[in-house]
Amino acid sequence: MAGTGCKIKLESVSKSFDDKIGRTAVLDEISLNVYENEFLVILGPGQCGKTVLLNIIADMEQADSGTITFDPQSSGQTGFVFQRYALFNWKNVLKNVELPLKFKGAEKEQRQNTAMKYIEMVGLKGFEKAYPSQLSGGMKQRVGIARAYASGNDIILMDEPFGALDAQTRYQMQDELLKIRSKEKKTIVFVTNNIEEAIYMGDRILLLSNKPSKVVKEYVPDLERPRKNTSSQFMELRDEITANMDLAL
Amino acid sequence: MYNEKTRSVGMKVFLNVSGLLMFFGIWELVVALGLISEKKLVAPSAIFMTFIDKLTNVVPDGNTIIVHTLTSLELVLIGFVLSCLIGVPLGLLMGFFKPANRFFTPIFEIIRPIPPLAWIPIVIVVLGIGIQAEAFIIFVAAFVPCVINSYTGIQATSKTLLDVAKTAGASKTQLFFKVGIPSALPMVFTGIKISFGSAWATLVAAEMIASTVGLGFMIQQGRNAVRPDIVLLGMSVIGLIGAALTGLLSILEKKALPWRNLK
Numbered sequence: 363m364a365g366t367g368c369k370i371k372l373e374s375v376s377k378s379f380d381d382k383i384g385r386t387a388v389l390d391e392i393s394l395n396v397y398e399n400e401f402l403v404i405l406g407p408g409q410c411g412k413t414v415l416l417n418i419i420a421d422m423e424q425a426d427s428g429t430i431t432f433d434p435q436s437s438g439q440t441g442f443v444f445q446r447y448a449l450f451n452w453k454n455v456l457k458n459v460e461l462p463l464k465f466k467g468a469e470k471e472q473r474q475n476t477a478m479k480y481i482e483m484v485g486l487k488g489f490e491k492a493y494p495s496q497l498s499g500g501m502k503q504r505v506g507i508a509r510a511y512a513s514g515n516d517i518i519l520m521d522e523p524f525g526a527l528d529a530q531t532r533y534q535m536q537d538e539l540l541k542i543r544s545k546e547k548k549t550i551v552f553v554t555n556n557i558e559e560a561i562y563m564g565d566r567i568l569l570l571s572n573k574p575s576k577v578v579k580e581y582v583p584d585l586e587r588p589r590k591n592t593s594s595q596f597m598e599l600r601d602e603i604t605a606n607m608d609l610a611l
Numbered sequence: 612m613y614n615e616k617t618r619s620v621g622m623k624v625f626l627n628v629s630g631l632l633m634f635f636g637i638w639e640l641v642v643a644l645g646l647i648s649e650k651k652l653v654a655p656s657a658i659f660m661t662f663i664d665k666l667t668n669v670v671p672d673g674n675t676i677i678v679h680t681l682t683s684l685e686l687v688l689i690g691f692v693l694s695c696l697i698g699v700p701l702g703l704l705m706g707f708f709k710p711a712n713r714f715f716t717p718i719f720e721i722i723r724p725i726p727p728l729a730w731i732p733i734v735i736v737v738l739g740i741g742i743q744a745e746a747f748i749i750f751v752a753a754f755v756p757c758v759i760n761s762y763t764g765i766q767a768t769s770k771t772l773l774d775v776a777k778t779a780g781a782s783k784t785q786l787f788f789k790v791g792i793p794s795a796l797p798m799v800f801t802g803i804k805i806s807f808g809s810a811w812a813t814l815v816a817a818e819m820i821a822s823t824v825g826l827g828f829m830i831q832q833g834r835n836a837v838r839p840d841i842v843l844l845g846m847s848v849i850g851l852i853g854a855a856l857t858g859l860l861s862i863l864e865k866k867a868l869p870w871r872n873l874k
């Protein structure tokens with residue numbers, strides 16, 4: 363890839379699954395670029411294939427066809443934040459955050475220092491020894507975010523990270539994530555089915571259709587941060603996206 | 612909060628104790644009122660007297676209750692520990708690695724439905740009469756639940772957690788030891804507890820293999836000597852020790868899995 367600051371390039375990525383009703387096409391020739399240090403939101407209705415798309419980028423699933431190219435400067439590995447937290451119940455917060463580094467073979471001391479840095483960054487200092495079952499949903503996802511950052515990868519994929527949280531916690535976590543992001547530059551691909559969240563968070567928004575999903579539109583919200591969902595530009599953009607977004611099947 | 616908690620603990624203990632008291636009270640009464648003849652059913656108080664007597668008296672079965680109990684415990688522990696040592700790793704391997712699953716499952720599925728007691732004749736021929744044969748019967752009884760629970764437990768490992776570890780660069784061996792086994796541990800413990808139950812419950816049958824000592828043997832001798840008090844004493848000791856050791860395993864489980872009992 364010519365040094366255009368393009369971190370990930372997807373070209374004509376397609377994916378189908380065999381199921382009871384035969385073969386279902388989920389991704390239909392999806393092409394997109396993810397640029398360095400941007401906050402890219404992938405917005406789409408439920409069941410349209412957002413998780414499948416992220417899993418393919420993270421190499422947890424294989425595409426049927428198409429190519430995914432990473433910036434040669436990048437390791438090609440990604441940090442991942444899961445909707446349902448995906449924490450190790452038998453490990454405390456510190457051990458959970460350390461884990462990716464442990465599998466990479468990092469020294470104990472370096473592992474701990476890195477993990478502590480990010481635990482502090484997500485506001486969980488003092489909870490290092492707590493187990494996931496002792497944490498609220500919001501706190502669990504903070505652990506998830508700390509783990510993704512601590513992995514040391516410069517690309518972080520987030521799959522509806524706040525989808526399981528109540529509205530209040532969700533707003534709080536959105537602000538928290540933007541704060542974290544302003545402290546440490548990373549390339550973030552953030553998946554959501556929530557239009558307001560997309561506009562509130564994204565530098566750029568790619569709208570997906572129902573499956574077999576395609577990229578139907580790109581939006582670049584020209585709004586000052588912190589964005590206000592009561593501003594007229596915000597609401598205009600929201601209406602426009604609403605008009606173009608499929609209803610979930 | 613504190614008060615509510617202590618009250619509910621107090622309530623629990625009260626219900627536990629009153630359940631036991633009622634059980635033994637009714638039993639005692641049934642015998643005291645002569646509803647069932649003393650020759651057929653012995654009252655708890657009489658069993659207790661026999662217990663005191665059997666602490667030193669070797670009649671009619673040749674040994675004190677202490678010797679019988681220790682012998683039985685040793686026998687069961689040998690069979691049980693062996694079954695855990697072999698059954699748990701086997702179940703874990705079968706549940707995690709497909710080739711191991713394909714290789715072992717057919718054999719296991721054939722062995723599984725055979726009742727432990729059906730092994731007695733062949734075991735006597737192969738291992739002879741003695742503690743090895745008896746321990747083997749107990750081993751067989753304890754083996755199956757160990758394997759099944761470990762197998763089911765590790766198969767239920769969250770795919771997402773495996774993905775988390777995989778994307779972080781974990782090897783297949785690391786996935787097994789760092790993700791599979793820890794997530795299977797609660798089920799493994801359930802299996803171990805069930806195994807212990809089966810092992811202990813098979814004791815009397817195992818000691819039918821020409822034992823000359825042990826709680827099962829004592830019960831047999833009590834029956835031959837028409838001593839219902841000895842029979843019931845043997846049953847009571849088996850029941851009490853079984854309950855106590857199962858409780859001990861539960862405590863061990865809590866200690867080994869501290870993250871499970873939080874909140």
Ligand SMILES: Nc1ncnc2c1ncn2[C@@H]1O[C@H](COP(=O)(O)OP(=O)(O)O)[C@@H](O)[C@H]1O
Pocket residue numbers: 379380381388406407408409410411412413414415573
């Ligand atoms: N492993 C699979 N086998 C069969 N179908 C699948 C599989 N994974 C996903 N799908 C299908 O792909 C579609 C998109 O799923 P997903 O990516 O989870 O949607 P979402 O956009 O809500 O994240 C769903 O209809 C789902 O049934």
Ligand SMILES: [Mg+2]
Pocket residue numbers: 412413521522
């Ligand atoms: Mg999804």
